[in-house]
Every structure is written in structure tokens, then in C-alpha cells.
Amino acid sequence: MKNHRKGHLINKGNAPYVLLAPTILIFVLFMIYPIIRSLYLSFFELKSGCYQFVGLHNYIVLFHDRTFYKSLFNTVVYLVIQVPVMILLALAIAVLIEEKFLRGKAFFRTSVFLPSITALVAYALVFKVLLNGDHGLINYVIELFGAKGVNWFYGEWSARIAIIMAITWRWTGYNMIILLAGIQSIPDSLQEAARIDGATARQRFVYITVPMVKQIILFCTITSTIGTLQLFDEPFILTSGGPNNATITMGEYLYDNGFRYLKFGYASAIGYVMTIIIFLLSALQFKATAKGDTD
Structure with missing residues (x-):
């Protein structure tokens, strides 16, 4: 017992x-x-x-590897151009959707958010068709305005721009929903008081909306930075890293060494260097935001 x-x-x-x-x-x-x-x-x-x-x-070989530096350069290009554009676009759409004059808000929220739940491979293949140099829809629209079509996947910068457009289309809605939640948490009394005092829409945006959702903007920026530094699917499907490694990213270079060339040790070294870079950038973003708060 x-x-x-x-x-x-x-x-x-x-x-x-x-x-x-x-x-x-x-x-x-x-x-x-x-x-x-x-x-x-x-x-x-x-x-x-x-x-x-x-x-x-x-690690020694890695720091003398020109292809790695090319992949790092390409990744930084995506980061510097795509992330700020996407965050600003997401914030602008979130503010617009919250405006009182807009009707059918649920429809617009759903429409903008839908790309983020689309299968990665499926949407990348759709963009590959849309950006086709010979009979793609985007070139067709460009030519309607009298301009010459672009061979998107055959030029270094045009291929990078194609990937940036694809990433922005997919992830803007995801960040918009997060920012929208933050904007909806702002007390209506603040906006009403500003309107009574004669503040314009731009002034309310700069002095009320942005400061109130500053931490959420930081969160979206950090998660987008991490995602961009790990970017793999879009360059792999759209351009396969070409032309001449113009669009290859660190994530794709890691994949090539690990699963195409079976250099697992070298791929592991790339992975840890990527981790260090992501940690340092995230720490810098946190530090910059904390400094702004104290000022």
C-alpha cells in the first residue's frame, strides 16, 4: 500500500x-x-x-571565396532596397486601410494579405511567366506605353529587380497585417484631438502613428532582415543564381555547396557566418532603436 x-x-x-x-x-x-x-x-x-x-x-577558404562575396553583395542589395520599400509600403497600406472614408476594408485586408499564404514555388513560377522577356504580361504592359520590353532574367540588375519585385509582392501583406494591428491599438482620442487642433493627415502620420507603432516597425524590420539574409526560394526558382552569379544569395550558395557539391563542412561554415551576420545586424537595429528612444 x-x-x-x-x-x-x-x-x-x-x-x-x-x-x-x-x-x-x-x-x-x-x-x-x-x-x-x-x-x-x-x-x-x-x-x-x-x-x-x-x-x-x-573558414579561411570562405573569406577568400569570390563567389561567397558575390552572394553576400547580392543579399545586401536585396536587404538595402527591398526591406525599406516593403516596410514603407506595408505601413502606407495599413494607414490607408484604417482611414474612415475607405469602404470594404475586409476585402482589401484579405486581398493584400493573400500573397503571403501563397505557396513559394507556385508564386515564383507565376512571376517567371509574368516576367518572361518574349511574351510576359509585364513586358506587354510596358510596350503599351511605347517603351521597350526588358529581358528581366538576362541582365544583372534587371534580374535583381525581378527578384525584389517578387519578394515585395509576397511579403508586403504579411507586414501590413502586423502594422495594422498596431495602428488599430492607437487610441482614437489621440487622432481626434490632433484633428481638432488642425493637424494634417501627414502630421498625424509623422507625430502620432509612427511613434506609436515604432516597436512594431522594428519587429517587422528585424524579421524581414532575417528573412532576406536567408533568402533562397526566389533566386533559386526564378534565376538559379544567374546570370553569372548576379542573383545568387548566401542561402543559395550554402545549398549549392551542401547538396550539389556535397561539401557539407564548407556549407556548415557558410551557415555559421550567416548566423553571425544576422546576429550583428539585428543587434545594430536594436541598438539604433534604443538610442532613438533615449534621445
Whole structure:
């Protein structure tokens, strides 16, 4: 009887851990282990079917790799151009949707948000058709205005612009919904008081809306930065990194080395360098925002 009670108490005390065990096990197997294994592999090189310890050799080679620097440059181009344009566009749409004169707000919210739930491969293939240099719809519209069509995927900058347009189309709605939630949390009394004082729409936007959703803008900027630094699907499907590596990203270069050339150690080194870059940029964004708040 005493042993039965003791066992019952032990089972009751361990119940939360038993329930959490499957989740913890999956997290360890598919998150923690791959992170540790990737760090381990970054110090090894596959030779003749066996892994050989090479120390920092993969990292040294990486910092002399012109293709890696090209992929880093392309990724920074996407980051510097696409992220600010997308955040500003998302903020503008969110503000417009919240205006009282607009009718059918649910329809517009849904329409703008729908691209973000579209399958990555499907929408990338649609853009590949739309931007076709010979019979694409976008070139057809351009030619209607008397301009010459663009061979989007055959020029370095035109291919980059094509990818930027595709990413912006997909993720603007996602950020718009987040910003819209922040704008809706602003007390109506603030906007009404500003209107009574004679503030214009631009002044209300600059001095009320933006300061009140500043932290949400930061959140959207950081998540968009991380997503852009990990960009893979669009360049891989639309341009395959071409022409002449003009659109290859760090994520695609990691994939090529790991799964095309089977250089798992080198790919792991690229992954950890990407992680460091993402951490540093995120830290800088947090620091810049914190400094702005203190000022």
C-alpha cells in the first residue's frame, strides 16, 4: 500500500515532464542536434568518403571565396532596397486601410494579405511567366506605353529587380497585417484631438502613428532582415543564381555547396557566418532603436 502511494506521487509529480517529453525530444532532434552537428562539421572536410579534421580551413577558404562575396553583395542589395520599400509600403497600406472614408476594408485586408499564404514555388513560377522577356504580361504592359520590353532574367540588375519585385509582392501583406494591428491599438482620442487642433493627415502620420507603432516597425524590420539574409526560394526558382552569379544569395550558395557539391563542412561554415551576420545586424537595429528612444 505504501509503495503504491509512493509510485502514485512520483507519477503525479513527473506528469508535466512526461507530457513535455515528446516536444522536447523533437526540439532536441531537429533543432539542437543539427545546430551542434553543423558546428562540428564546419571543422571537417569530406575526403575519400571520410571526414577529416581541417580546423579553420573552411573558414579561411570562405573569406577568400569570390563567389561567397558575390552572394553576400547580392543579399545586401536585396536587404538595402527591398526591406525599406516593403516596410514603407506595408505601413502606407495599413494607414490607408484604417482611414474612415475607405469602404470594404475586409476585402482589401484579405486581398493584400493573400500573397503571403501563397505557396513559394507556385508564386515564383507565376512571376517567371509574368516576367518572361518574349511574351510576359509585364513586358506587354510596358510596350503599351511605347517603351521597350526588358529581358528581366538576362541582365544583372534587371534580374535583381525581378527578384525584389517578387519578394515585395509576397511579403508586403504579411507586414501590413502586423502594422495594422498596431495602428488599430492607437487610441482614437489621440487622432481626434490632433484633428481638432488642425493637424494634417501627414502630421498625424509623422507625430502620432509612427511613434506609436515604432516597436512594431522594428519587429517587422528585424524579421524581414532575417528573412532576406536567408533568402533562397526566389533566386533559386526564378534565376538559379544567374546570370553569372548576379542573383545568387548566401542561402543559395550554402545549398549549392551542401547538396550539389556535397561539401557539407564548407556549407556548415557558410551557415555559421550567416548566423553571425544576422546576429550583428539585428543587434545594430536594436541598438539604433534604443538610442532613438533615449534621445
